[in-house]
Amino acid sequence: MNEITKAACIGGGVIGAGWVARLVLNGIDVAIYDPDPEADRKVNEVMANARHAYRQMSPDGLPSEGRITYVGSIAEAVADADLIQESVPERLDLKHKVLAAIDAHARADAIVGSSTSGIKPTDMQPSMSAHPERLVVAHPFNPVYLLPLVEIVGGEKTTPECVDKAKSLYASIGMKPVAIRKEIEAFVGDRLLEAMWREALWLIKDGICTVEELDDIMRYSFGLRWAQMGMFQVYRIAGGEAGMRHFMAQFGPCLSWPWTKLMDVPEFNDELVDLIATQSDEQSGKHSIRELERIRDDNLVAIMGALGKQNGGQGWGAGELQNDYVRRLAGSVKENG
Structure with missing residues (x-):
């Protein structure tokens, strides 16, 4: 290496x-x-x-x-x-x-x-x-x-x-x-995030939910699933014993239903900025940015640590990688000691 x-x-x-x-x-x-x-x-x-x-x-x-x-x-x-x-x-x-x-x-x-x-x-x-x-x-x-x-x-x-x-x-x-197999703007991760970000802006702008409610919907549900298994493996499980083919047959028609505004972008004006910023201040304003970073980091370490204990102690997903990383860090301590 x-x-x-x-x-x-x-x-x-x-x-x-x-x-x-x-x-x-x-x-x-x-x-x-x-x-x-x-x-x-x-x-x-x-x-x-x-x-x-x-x-x-x-x-x-x-x-x-x-x-x-x-x-x-x-x-x-x-x-x-x-x-x-x-x-x-x-x-x-x-x-x-x-x-x-x-x-x-x-x-x-x-x-x-x-x-x-x-x-x-x-x-x-x-x-x-x-x-x-x-x-x-x-x-x-x-x-x-x-x-x-x-x-x-x-x-x-x-x-x-x-x-x-x-x-x-x-x-x-x-x-x-x-x-990434083919060169495209925004690659893969940011393309997925941008799609969710646009839909989230519509949901806030249209008064469907607040910033805090949207974050709660993510962090108490599919956010936890994605953290340990991603999207497609989670949906494979949702298809039951028949797997992904059944899931696609069951939920594929939803793609043509008028559920999303993903192809349309809300006007990015001062009114939308003020709405989002005000709700964000109400949600997290009691913490400084550095405090929020520390809370975020503690949560990430805990989540990856928990995933590291799965699969008979070998770890799962980011937890498996973290186990290898921590062993490498500890090995460097012994080598330098």
């Missing part, structure tokens, strides 16, 4: 800081370039929550943390890095500028992963005149230091060897890399 000795993170916002935390807590040195004068504070706050979560997840100890170094240029950040994670805002012109600088100064064999949530790698590769073949989309989910999935997407100039190497590198830090 390919392993990371040194990494570079370009951008230290919510996603970039999450990458820093996962890498550093795996004992990897990380160089950060972010022109935001508040980057140090923001990364440190994310690191504090990540350490709290990892101590719960791996009570037997963690490997020695990697060093965090803030640098003044992209060139300095990417020097000698095995993995370079780009996490700048979703503007193609900015992506081009940053990726061109990375490409000019990074080692030829370094993998460049973009955290973009929707831009196709082919649209980003024109700025990389030297080695476009090593660019992949490496789209994570927040919090990056806990949620293991990373969608790997290659562009027209990405080589299969670089996709395989990227999968190996991300797996080495406890992630579940899934290579």
Whole structure:
């Protein structure tokens, strides 16, 4: 398995800081370039929550943390890095500028992963005149230091060897890399989330339910099912002994019923923003964002820990992966001790 000795993170916002935390807590040195004068504070706050979560997840100890170094240029950040994670805002012109600088100064064999949530790698590769073949989309989910999935997407100039190497590198830090078979905008995860987000906005706008009621409907029902088995395996069970064929025959006609507004988008105006924001404040306003992050992290650790006890102790789904990850972390402690 390919392993990371040194990494570079370009951008230290919510996603970039999450990458820093996962890498550093795996004992990897990380160089950060972010022109935001508040980057140090923001990364440190994310690191504090990540350490709290990892101590719960791996009570037997963690490997020695990697060093965090803030640098003044992209060139300095990417020097000698095995993995370079780009996490700048979703503007193609900015992506081009940053990726061109990375490409000019990074080692030829370094993998460049973009955290973009929707831009196709082919649209980003024109700025990389030297080695476009090593660019992949490496789209994570927040919090990056806990949620293991990373969608790997290659562009027209990405080589299969670089996709395989990227999968190996991300797996080495406890992630579940899934290579997307065809290059499309927003990949798979965000396309599913966007469909639900649009329907949710209609349900709130039309007064069918509140923000809090919608969240309760998700977290007390299918959210729990999806967390451990996904969509299709859950629906296979719903088909009874006849399995998926029976489920499709029974519920397939619903696709033509007027149940959804998914193909129509509510007008995104100040009225809708105020409605959603006000209800969200009523739901969670008593907690700061950092407090909500800590609550979220504690819940995720507990859920994955519970899944890790299933299947005769071997674990199930994310729990099985977490068991392997915790063993790896504990093994690093013994090796370093």
